[in-house]
Amino acid sequence: MAESxxxxxxxxxxxxxxxxxxxxxxxxxxGGDVTLSELASSTDLPLPTIxxxxxxxVSLGYARQLPNRRYALGPRLIRIGExxxxxxxxxxxxxxxxxxxxLGESANMAVLDGNMVVYVAQVPSLHSMRMFTEVGRRAxxxxxxxxxxxxxxxxxxxxxxxxxxxxxxxxxxxxxxxxDSLIAELDRIRERGYAIDDQEQEIGVRCFSMAVPDxxxxxxxxxSGPISRVDEAFGERAVPMLRDAAQAISAELAS
Numbered sequence: 001m002a003e004s005x006x007x008x009x010x011x012x013x014x015x016x017x018x019x020x021x022x023x024x025x026x027x028x029x030x031g032g033d034v035t036l037s038e039l040a041s042s043t044d045l046p047l048p049t050i051x052x053x054x055x056x057x058v059s060l061g062y063a064r065q066l067p068n069r070r071y072a073l074g075p076r077l078i079r080i081g082e083x084x085x086x087x088x089x090x091x092x093x094x095x096x097x098x099x100x101x102x103l104g105e106s107a108n109m110a111v112l113d114g115n116m117v118v119y120v121a122q123v124p125s126l127h128s129m130r131m132f133t134e135v136g137r138r139a140x141x142x143x144x145x146x147x148x149x150x151x152x153x154x155x156x157x158x159x160x161x162x163x164x165x166x167x168x169x170x171x172x173x174x175x176x177x178x179x180d181s182l183i184a185e186l187d188r189i190r191e192r193g194y195a196i197d198d199q200e201q202e203i204g205v206r207c208f209s210m211a212v213p214d215x216x217x218x219x220x221x222x223x224s225g226p227i228s229r230v231d232e233a234f235g236e237r238a239v240p241m242l243r244d245a246a247q248a249i250s251a252e253l254a255s
Contacts (some may be wrong), residue, residue, distance in 0.1 A: 031115060056070075072251070073161075099241055107122065109249070125225060127225070141166065142163050145222045148186065149222070152195065172199055176200065193239075207224035210245075219249075
């Protein structure tokens with residue numbers, strides 16, 4: 001019987017796919033646009049290979065070349081990202097609903113998208129006075145519970161790069177407005193295992209948040225509500241429930 005052979009070129013095809021995704025992830029990690037030389041310094045790929053793959057991505061709309069000759073993510077990725085976000089949000093909704101049922105306050109999930117967080121799922125509270133965050137809304141990382149929970153999972157140098165590019169507006173008197181104060185806050189979050197937005201984005205609103213472990217992109221879940229209900233005693237109840245929800249979402253992603 002003749003020996004079966006792998007089709008010619010199939011290995012190189014798989015390798016090319018791996019290289020394409022490596023480049024897209026490097027562009028994303030760099031904040032959305034890079035030069036050829038910056039890509040070359042971040043990967044072992046030869047410069048001609050990087051250039052060839054980028055030309056292909058540009059022709060397909062998955063990358064674009066800016067007037068200053070830097071390369072950026074392309075518009076065709078938006079549709080893919082939106083579809084993935086919807087699926088990701090749908091996966092998390094049962095856990096968010098459980099949080100709302102247990103705690104009575106609105107529950108959210110957000111992911112890191114470039115230098116900002118984007119909310120991908122929410123289950124609102126049944127209270128007439130409740131927090132509502134539109135799915136798809138983008139927010140800064142330094143003044144949100146989900147943002148700080150996500151930043152606490154990243155190296156300090158990466159955190160500095162993210163907030164430097166995004167800026168650090170202070171919407172309330174409680175907002176953190178400088179990088180060193182943020183790094184100190186992230187150390188406290190790492191130590192205790194969860195983040196608090198204590199009226200930092202909106203006066204009268206408090207949020208407890210926790211990162212989802214081993215998520216494919218930095219992700220966090222949260223519960224939020226008015227400070228009259230979301231107090232220290234609420235937090236003591238919420239933290240273990242948030243941990244259970246984050247672990248369950250992580251397990252779903254791994255299955």
